[in-house]
Amino acid sequence: MNPVEAIVLGASAGGVSALLTVFAALPRDYPIPLLCVLHLPDDRHSQLAEVFSRRLHRPVREAQDKQHIEPGMIYVAGPGYHLSVERDRSVSLSQEERVHFSRPSIDFLFESAADAYGRGLVGVLLTGANEDGARGLARIQQCGGRTIVQDPAQAQVAVMPEAALALLRPDHILPLNGIGHLLATLESCEC
């Protein structure tokens, strides 16, 4: 198994509670940075980072343009902007066209992170009502990263995980608690 440099997660409908379940399974000193896109209405003042931070008792930040990705941190994409990972391990924001009616788009985060981290990346696609993220997850797999899809039978909305399963055969299909346990056992990379 490759050591893991970063984990990216995507979710839409039902995503807040799904992400909280996954994150709650991770130890407080979990060293691998996590970046996530959750589809949200275009409200500038999203409280998502604060809500996550309070519930998880650990720092969660809305990703800022050109911010360096730090170990042990959870980053969430703010509303209205796409979130990408650059090769120098910083994040960048953009306002390109919406993908599957969404900005931020899961595909944008996943595809850029696949380019930046290659084999050192893990991609996780959870519950949701559209097809965003499937292409990005396929790209992570192409670049040698590991892929996890929430078991559609147990997802609050199955469309998103099903779209991924129609496009690729992921390394793992798991319920939420299984995903949490798996992430908790990953070996972090010292790079």
Next chain:
Amino acid sequence: MIIERNTDIEIRLLIEAIYLKYSYDFRDYSGASIKRRVLHATRQFECATVSALQERVLHDPGMFLQLLQYLTIPVSEMFRDPEHFLALRREVVPHLRTWPSIKIWIAGCSTGEEVYSMAILLREEGLLERTIIYATDINPSSLEKAKQGIYSMQSIREYTENYQRAGGRQAFSDYYTAAYGNAILDSSLRENVTFADHSLATDSVFSETQLVSCRNVLIYFNKNLQDRAFGLFHESLCHRGFLVLGSKETLDFSAYSDRFEALVKPERIYRKL
């Protein structure tokens, strides 16, 4: 993985070719976004590879102008982030009043929405007559649209709501004439506007200004190019001049963070120290 590497090499060569041939410098743009846009253009122009696109762009200037429409992001609105314009009215306008004449630089003005928003705000504050606005962009098609000031009625409906939330004092319809599903903005709004081709990547400062507005442009630049742009703004601004940025842009990670103070941080309004 080998195919992947080839694409990255090809994109670098394309960007280099564009710089050498047309003097447009995308070399310090954010990599992830440039890659997406180049690949999108490659598909749209039905080129099998980025190299094939490069071949066409190098030998056909018309093709380059078409590609430029993909490389720049003309996403804009009038009174985008209404709270920002409300803060400009309340916190910046009182200072602008103290100058006998005002020069404003709107850098990366795209299709003009920011320019007309600023002009309307200044008119309502009684300052437009003594203001010169420089509106600059690298994309000639965008500048042409900006000069025309014609927007679809559908977007105008959105802008109307923004305008009201931004503290607008009149009916927004006072500023345009509707015709054939479009709205033509009142041409007197641009009487004191100079539209010009200017690149934050390759050009230098052209005037002293009291206010620089550069919103949702810097996110497309890497740190080096952001610092170059901040350097130009710093040089252009007069003593205690104002710099305003997009809602997700910040001076925090730049080499110029200690040369400005935040006046209204959530609205990205900074002042030169």
